[in-house]
Amino acid sequence: MKQIFYVIASALVITAFVGGCGQQTAQVKQGNSSPVGSITGEILDVDTNAPLAGAKAYVLVNGNYQVAEANAQGAYTISNLPLGAVYTVTYTAAGYATPIYNVGLNVNASQFPQGNAVVQQDVGMYSLGATISGTVTNGITGGCPSNTGLQGATVTLDLRDIGDGNPFVGFDLMATVTTDASGDYEITGLPGSIYGNFVGQANPVEVCAHIISTSNNHYYIQCTNVNGLYPDAITPIRNVCVG
Numbered sequence: 001m002k003q004i005f006y007v008i009a010s011a012l013v014i015t016a017f018v019g020g021c022g023q024q025t026a027q028v029k030q031g032n033s034s035p036v037g038s039i040t041g042e043i044l045d046v047d048t049n050a051p052l053a054g055a056k057a058y059v060l061v062n063g064n065y066q067v068a069e070a071n072a073q074g075a076y077t078i079s080n081l082p083l084g085a086v087y088t089v090t091y092t093a094a095g096y097a098t099p100i101y102n103v104g105l106n107v108n109a110s111q112f113p114q115g116n117a118v119v120q121q122d123v124g125m126y127s128l129g130a131t132i133s134g135t136v137t138n139g140i141t142g143g144c145p146s147n148t149g150l151q152g153a154t155v156t157l158d159l160r161d162i163g164d165g166n167p168f169v170g171f172d173l174m175a176t177v178t179t180d181a182s183g184d185y186e187i188t189g190l191p192g193s194i195y196g197n198f199v200g201q202a203n204p205v206e207v208c209a210h211i212i213s214t215s216n217n218h219y220y221i222q223c224t225n226v227n228g229l230y231p232d233a234i235t236p237i238r239n240v241c242v243g
Contacts, residue, residue, distance in 0.1 A: 037117035046124030055093035096125040097191035098172040129231040130192035139243020149183025168200030192231025209240040
């Protein structure tokens with residue numbers, strides 16, 4: 001009789017344990033493994049929704065990269081990730097910008113000592129077809145606005161922190177060019193979006209021009225916002241007056 005009681009009690013414990021899982025942000029499947037989890041999802045072309053077979057997802061865990069490759073349907077899974085952490089996931093595909101996401105396996109490992117948490121993160125990849133061009137003008141001596149092109153100004157575009165980390169962080173891309181004799185610049189190979197922004201984008205993209213004046217050794221900087229990038233033939237002109 002005691003043996004029967006023990007079996008029934010164990011079943012009740014397991015039932016109560018599994019029943020509480022629906023309250024978690026991650027799905028939890030009962031198993032006989034360590035308290036680890038997985039990040040899974042699809043990697044697609046953001047404009048066509050075509051799966052990007054061979055695209056890769058990278059996660060740095062304890063000093064080593066874990067890599068998952070998307071199959072013919074664009075599906076990927078990164079397994080055996082310790083629970084209770086937020087992981088920075090970098091996605092790569094030939095001809096596409098490299099987005100960065102913060103994905104949280106924030107289920108407390110002690111709550112599910114034999115469970116596997118699964119969090120889904122689908123990713124739309126942007127092709128590198130956009131260009132930004134413009135002119136940097138010299139307002140250092142005469143003030144802005146100015147019609148005089150500024151040669152030798154450094155123009156930068158930093159896309160590493162435009163998503164505010166929720167969960168899209170930005171792209172692993174920082175471009176730098178120098179203006180020519182007329183003050184003109186062109187930055188190519190940028191992620192293009194037909195809608196004028198990126199999925200999950202929260203912060204504006206800035207084009208910044210920098211110059212160190214040789215006459216007084218002062219450092220000047222001026223930035224202008226770009227409310228999204230556009231692909232191929234649509235090229236936003238961004239003029240910056242440094243002064």
